[in-house]
Amino acid sequence: MINKNVNINGCESCAMKFDGFETLSDQQLNTFKLSHCKVEYNKGETIIKQGARCSNLVCIKSGYVKMHVEGLGGKSVIVKVLKPGDFIISPGIFDDNKNHFSASAITDVNTCLISIEAFSKVFHSNDHFAESILQHNHRLMQTLYHQLINLSHKKMTGRVADTLLYLSKEVYESNVFHTTLSRQDMADLSSVSKESFIRILKDFKDSGIILVDGNQFKIQALNSLQTISKVG
Amino acid sequence: MINKNVNINGCESCAMKFDGFETLSDQQLNTFKLSHCKVEYNKGETIIKQGARCSNLVCIKSGYVKMHVEGLGGKSVIVKVLKPGDFIISPGIFDDNKNHFSASAITDVNTCLISIEAFSKVFHSNDHFAESILQHNHRLMQTLYHQLINLSHKKMTGRVADTLLYLSKEVYESNVFHTTLSRQDMADLSSVSKESFIRILKDFKDSGIILVDGNQFKIQALNSLQTISKVG
DNA sequence: TAAAAAAACTGAGAAATATCAACTTTTATT
DNA sequence: AATAAAAGTTGATATTTCTCAGTTTTTTTA
Numbered sequence: 001m002i003n004k005n006v007n008i009n010g011c012e013s014c015a016m017k018f019d020g021f022e023t024l025s026d027q028q029l030n031t032f033k034l035s036h037c038k039v040e041y042n043k044g045e046t047i048i049k050q051g052a053r054c055s056n057l058v059c060i061k062s063g064y065v066k067m068h069v070e071g072l073g074g075k076s077v078i079v080k081v082l083k084p085g086d087f088i089i090s091p092g093i094f095d096d097n098k099n100h101f102s103a104s105a106i107t108d109v110n111t112c113l114i115s116i117e118a119f120s121k122v123f124h125s126n127d128h129f130a131e132s133i134l135q136h137n138h139r140l141m142q143t144l145y146h147q148l149i150n151l152s153h154k155k156m157t158g159r160v161a162d163t164l165l166y167l168s169k170e171v172y173e174s175n176v177f178h179t180t181l182s183r184q185d186m187a188d189l190s191s192v193s194k195e196s197f198i199r200i201l202k203d204f205k206d207s208g209i210i211l212v213d214g215n216q217f218k219i220q221a222l223n224s225l226q227t228i229s230k231v232g
Numbered sequence: 233m234i235n236k237n238v239n240i241n242g243c244e245s246c247a248m249k250f251d252g253f254e255t256l257s258d259q260q261l262n263t264f265k266l267s268h269c270k271v272e273y274n275k276g277e278t279i280i281k282q283g284a285r286c287s288n289l290v291c292i293k294s295g296y297v298k299m300h301v302e303g304l305g306g307k308s309v310i311v312k313v314l315k316p317g318d319f320i321i322s323p324g325i326f327d328d329n330k331n332h333f334s335a336s337a338i339t340d341v342n343t344c345l346i347s348i349e350a351f352s353k354v355f356h357s358n359d360h361f362a363e364s365i366l367q368h369n370h371r372l373m374q375t376l377y378h379q380l381i382n383l384s385h386k387k388m389t390g391r392v393a394d395t396l397l398y399l400s401k402e403v404y405e406s407n408v409f410h411t412t413l414s415r416q417d418m419a420d421l422s423s424v425s426k427e428s429f430i431r432i433l434k435d436f437k438d439s440g441i442i443l444v445d446g447n448q449f450k451i452q453a454l455n456s457l458q459t460i461s462k463v464g
Numbered sequence: 465t466a467a468a469a470a471a472a473c474t475g476a477g478a479a480a481t482a483t484c485a486a487c488t489t490t491t492a493t494t
Numbered sequence: 495a496a497t498a499a500a501a502g503t504t505g506a507t508a509t510t511t512c513t514c515a516g517t518t519t520t521t522t523t524a
Contacts, residue, residue: 077381134355469522
């Protein structure tokens with residue numbers, strides 16, 4: 001026995017729950033384990049770079065990550081904020097092997113990187129896993145449809161309201177939250193300029209809809225915010 | 233033998249090529265054949281309705297289809313124009329079983345509808361098919377990322393130029409084309425108002441970049457159009 | 465801890481874009 | 495063929511949203 005520790009912190013005993021991974025057999029988990037790297041990223045670091053070859057399935061064990069698409073003139077759109085339990089499959093997998101978006105740490109982040117070879121092997125050997133990967137994709141696509149509607153049919157106020165609701169409900173899961181996203185990030189999530197974002201935030205604050213102190217947020221009038229988001 | 237014709241027009245002999253279907257065995261094709269309905273839609277008819285239960289994989293054998301997301305106040309965004317050989321998998325499959333977008337015929341359309349049960353059965357029994365379905369999805373997602381950037385970083389002219397290039401390159405595959413999309417449709421594809429779309433079209437025409445006569449288009453200065461699209 | 469850099473905020477003005485109303489042309493219907 | 499309905503077009507106007515420039519606050523670095 002060369003290494004007694006081979007199973008310590010092995011994937012079977014990983015406390016983290018990733019949706020869809022439940023159907024993996026011990027052997028399949030072992031395939032992941034053999035390929036995996038535990039990597040810690042510091043706040044601000046790039047985890048996935050748009051345009052680069054994609055070589056990993058990135059599983060987030062702790063911390064928060066922004067998933068963004070880099071556009072024209074240094075601008076970018078934030079598509080999603082990922083949290084522990086989320087994982088990222090680049091749409092380049094099974095296609096051109098390039099990343100079509102970037103991902104950056106907005107806090108210190110602990111990840112588990114699984115090689116696409118291992119991912120591919122397991123995808124091909126477990127049809128239930130394949131189904132859950134397709135489902136994972138479909139959900140992301142629903143987010144994108146929602147974002148498209150937001151952008152084209154809503155005015156700035158509606159989009160900013162949406163961002164606040166998204167952060168509160170989906171990301172931080174509380175009506176009081178502290179974010180490490182900058183104002184620019186939140187503006188990119190709402191597709192408005194930073195200045196406009198700040199102004200609208202102030203309006204919401206002045207109307208008593210939210211409470212803001214730096215990066216600390218509290219949603220006070222959920223109904224109002226939901227109405228603004230719906231009406232656009 | 234009850235029905236001598238059972239194999240006539242069976243899926244093995246279908247002349248239509250759908251990407252990813254090559255890996256299907258005769259038995260798997262038979263699963264599709266058993267479930268399939270050939271349905272002809274008239275121009276203007278709804279093929280897939282957003283919010284309704286999704287019950288089919290829709291394969292387009294002839295004609296053109298617009299895929300659109302219905303948003304607020306009766307507005308909608310056209311995500312893609314589908315042509316013969318394309319097929320539609322609703323993102324609701326393997327998830328909430330609802331359609332998250334609509335699809336409407338913009339010409340008379342011949343379709344082959346395959347039940348999601350049959351689709352699911354084959355997806356689970358052929359890992360190469362599963363891979364190509366995931367790839368199909370990823371490509372659609374790339375379109376969506378592109379659209380997001382278009383919407384948030386480009387001005388109207390850039391978006392309209394993009395729409396013309398898209399129709400010319402991807403849909404009609406010629407620099408001279410006739411479309412059955414209305415001005416409103418093309419505006420929805422560009423996320424601008426119909427009036428703005430018409431105005432920009434006129435500008436392009438006056439600058440000699442394109443030639444327009446009703447629904448007949450000719451791209452005369454491809455370079456200019458590409459520059460406008462890139463610069464935004 | 466002082467200086468520098470980055471991020472947050474504010475106001476004014478300019479640019480982009482939508483809306484509305486009228487009008488023309490095309491298409492569909494009786 | 496006459497009429498109605500829908501789609502396309504145009505101009506004027508109002509709204510939305512961005513950009514720029516300056517200021518303050520916070521964070522980082524030396």
